[in-house]
Amino acid sequence: MRLASGGRVDRAKPLSFVFDGKRYTGFQGDTVASALLANGVHLVGRSFKYHRPRGIMAAGAGEPNALFGIGRDEAHYTPNLTASQVMLYDGLVAESQNRSPSLERDTGSLIDRLWRFFPAGFYYKTFMWPRKAWTKLFEPRIREMAGLGRAPKAPDAARYGQIYAHCETLVIGAGPAGIAAALRAAAAGGRVILCDEQAEFGGSLLAENVAKIDGLPASDWLALSVAELQRLNVKMLPRSVAFGYFPHNMVGIAQDLTDYLGEPDTGIRGRLWQVRAGEVVVATGALERPMVFPDNDRPGIMLADSARVFVERYGVKPGTRAVVFTAHDEAYRAALALHEAGVEIAVIADLREAPAGGWVDKARAAGLLVRPGTVVTETSGHLRVTGVTLSTGEVVSCDLVLMSGGFTPSVHLFSQSRGKLKFDEALQIFVPGEPAEATRAVGAAAGAQTLAAALGEGYTVADLPDSGGGFLGAVPHGRDPATVRAFVDFQNDVTAKDLKLAMLEGFRSIEHVKRYTTTGMATDQGKTSNMNALGIVSEALGVPIPAIGTTTFRMPYTPIPFGLFAGYARGELFDPVRETPIHSWAKERGAVFEDVGQWKRARYFPNGDEDMNAAVTRECKAVRAGCGIFDASTLGKIEIVGPDAAEFLNRMYVNTWTKLKPGKLRYGVLLREDGFVLDDGVVGRMAEDRFHVTTTTGGAPRVLAMMEDYLQTEWPELKVWLTSTTEQWAVIAVQGPKAREILQHLVEGADISNAAFPHMSVAECKVAGVPARLFRVSFTGELGFEVNVPADHGRAVWEAIFASGGTTPYGTETMHVLRAEKGYIIVGQETDGTATPDDVGLSWAIGKTKPDYVGKRALARASMAAQDDRKQLVGVLTEDPGIVLEEGAHLVADPNQPVPMKMLGHITSSYWSGTLDRSIALAMVRKGRSRIGESFTVPLPDRNVKVTLTEPVFFDPEGVRINA
């Protein structure tokens, strides 16, 4: 119920919202939780495992129960949002989770009646057999029941931003301690960033109606301080959760920019801040703990200080008649606040034998009934609490129970920074100890027990009594433990009994206990439960808490939308797309493209409604009979220059480069230091001190990085410079018996006759008026040229060559078939990182007399030299010429042997050859070269295929055409 006055909500601004299909009204400044309580709604969720009715328990990030799916449609839907953290806006649509068909009548709650059969580790113990039932029956059913919330059904329509920021001081948390720290840092100079998860700065001061700071009411001091921070140019980030603490003082902050406006798509939804700070001040406050007593989870049972916040900050009365169960003085303060708001306080049961102190005295003075040394042993009610039984035997009716087990410092971020925690024996809490980074914890996060301590020196606090107390673990209730459930982790339905069972079953490490019982897991990560769980484990094992330690705190502090991490990297911007200078021509021509790394490459150029096979067969025949034109611009290219360039290449490649004359090309093979083929490519010597190196399309960055590594760290004395030129050159391959005839009239400054310009020559000349490096080279087995021109002229030169007539454009698929017909390998297709040059028939390339090169020593190892059992490159012909084998299929000697069969090798490339009018394949086969002519079987799922091993060159083995 809404109080007539009080709180920070704006009663002049009513907001309409929908929860589970029903319309309600709240005010500007409400959270969804406070607005629901103002409408008398306590039942907001069903628990994870037992489907027990649950209510709003906390006013902040600790809330374990009130998790909603929020969003007006699927494209703006976010699951598992905490009702006490979502600010209300007009038109907000929320739905509860984990219930069917409704919160009031949930069919899943049948499990609650069978709770005794669902102990900790139930799933580990139960679904062991029959094995086959697991995939068909158990897993699908469990998956249906598991998990909180549901994923949205439509892609996220929101946009997200990302930003880097740097500052001398980052203060996390704008409560009193954070504000005081930010004021000090700003006064000292330097850039200061202050962030807080809430819409309004102030933290606990937003519900501070008693204390005076420096003689001012707390809210006035807050307003003045925020204005002062503004004047000092402190960067202030409200609605910004510092969710992760990363090495070297980088903090991740998730900022909500428009969610709270309720007007999606008006701007970016949120922004990911990556802040690098000189010093990080952790002022993250403390979270109140529940009391662990039987049936402590009914709707209407909430944390005492949260209840006070609902009254004093939101002007909401969460009930009419309350019982308080506490071990901490703050609950007395809450009782007084509710009493003043008109809530009847039936009784305050205090676990402690002799509660004393300012708030206790005030409560007694106000006439509130206090029962020391008393516990709540039972509660009643189904969808709302209706009463409690005290250990005195009294049965008290109520519609609200306030509980307080004391406060746990929020050490999450400090701990994420790898700072050590220490246990404060007097306060029974973990507080930040030795930091690992330039990190300082202040205020309640550091264990400060009073407002004065949180603010630090320079401030005076008046009128606020001190408070203290606290309890860890399950309260003694004297009932048969087998018949009661006292919840420790509300979000995961873990009871004190579950934890004790884990002890009985031999679990000792708190990390194991966590995983076995699931305590401290899920979206709240044990914010309210971890310390009570520790208390129970400590008592059960008779081991002090510091000897048990805590579980690891991991990011994120609260759930963060994935979209925030993706940022702009979605859709077209997910990954860069690389297009060649000729891409637009191919696109206009109707080419079908394929992805090769980040490159888009034309795969084939269909005529009309040709399919790929028809197009490729036509393109292949056109190249072999006349001339084809192919865009090879994606080839990696490195310009290697310097007086020691040839020596450098000698050391890198297996080949010898010293004797290669300027104007000549050579096919180079590059190994890794372990002797296996890494890359290959044609290298042209442009001058004594200048080489034009090509690499595979995918290998260019890897090759350049490896060359730089050797040059910088092994042979820094060599005078060589390496430059990536991949994107500087467009490469146009002109291939086929008519290639020279077509190209000749476009070439100026070079004689490209066969006599003057034989295979493996290179010349600098002009092609179509553009300065070019003209290669006489072939990856097709035909007379061929590769025209390298500056990328900007690529399309113009391509069009000039094409306009000569008689050329057929072809794509990568045809390129693959043509090279396979000639037995040319593709590194990464025939090789797999375990092939030596000899394995793939390239030992001819090795400069045998060279003193050294990368991989030479490895090739000398016995296992590399022994050729009798290594896989070797061979050709494969099927008995039935119409069958095209699957790439990756295996070869076996006898298809009738038992499974698993002895595999002799595998198919690496397999195509239909239109030229040969039959299928062809390449394979890596054990002792393959000595088995040429023998027959084998390739077992496929539906049939066995008979094959014969052949030489890997299927077409023009004499190489007549290439030298034409």
Added chain:
Amino acid sequence: MLLIDCPYCGKRPEIEFSYGGEAHIARAPKDATDKEWTAFLYQRGNARGEHAERWRHVRGCGKFFNAVRNTVTDHFLTTYKAGEKRP
């Protein structure tokens, strides 16, 4: 994200760098025994604590350099140019 002090450019975020494995592993001579060669190719210290390692400022100056990093805390003790002795 680590903050790495490139000896040529100064402090830059980790995304500008690529990791290069353990530092100060000399390429074994070509007459090395199989055992020595295997050690050079495959065997690494895997230190818990201070670890000399190679980095390259690949999206910056492109230079390889060495660093001593504590593998437990991720704190860098120092960075220095390739070819220099480990401080």
